Amino acid sequence: MQVEALSQAEREDALDGLPDWDYEDGRDAITRTFTFDDFNQAFGFMTQVALLAEKANHHPEWSNVYNRVEILLTTHDAGGLSSRDVEMAQAIDALVE
Numbered sequence: 001m002q003v004e005a006l007s008q009a010e011r012e013d014a015l016d017g018l019p020d021w022d023y024e025d026g027r028d029a030i031t032r033t034f035t036f037d038d039f040n041q042a043f044g045f046m047t048q049v050a051l052l053a054e055k056a057n058h059h060p061e062w063s064n065v066y067n068r069v070e071i072l073l074t075t076h077d078a079g080g081l082s083s084r085d086v087e088m089a090q091a092i093d094a095l096v097e
């Protein structure tokens, strides 16, 4: 399914609604770092995110070091931030609320 990158106004609105995410200018992406008690919790979270990603067919760029998970969301097919990233960020936030 074709998806377009957000307009500047849409991007600003989206970022206002995602206060825990940082905007990464060079990539037109959003990032958030999650810290857990230990690796087991971090990996459990990654498993939940992986299931969300497969369901949405929208996949994070991410890395894990022990109890820390860094996630970057952007839409490769659109060359930047799209509504898919906003929806994925909201779904990921809901996992840790």
Ligand SMILES: C[C@H](O)[C@H](O)[C@H]1CNC2=NC(N)=NC(=O)C2=N1
Binding pocket: 057, 058, 059, 060, 073, 074, 075, 076, 077, 078
């Ligand atoms: C072919 C497949 O549907 C596409 O490559 C999907 C898969 N997951 C994706 N994930 C992300 N983050 N961006 C994409 O553009 C994307 N495209």
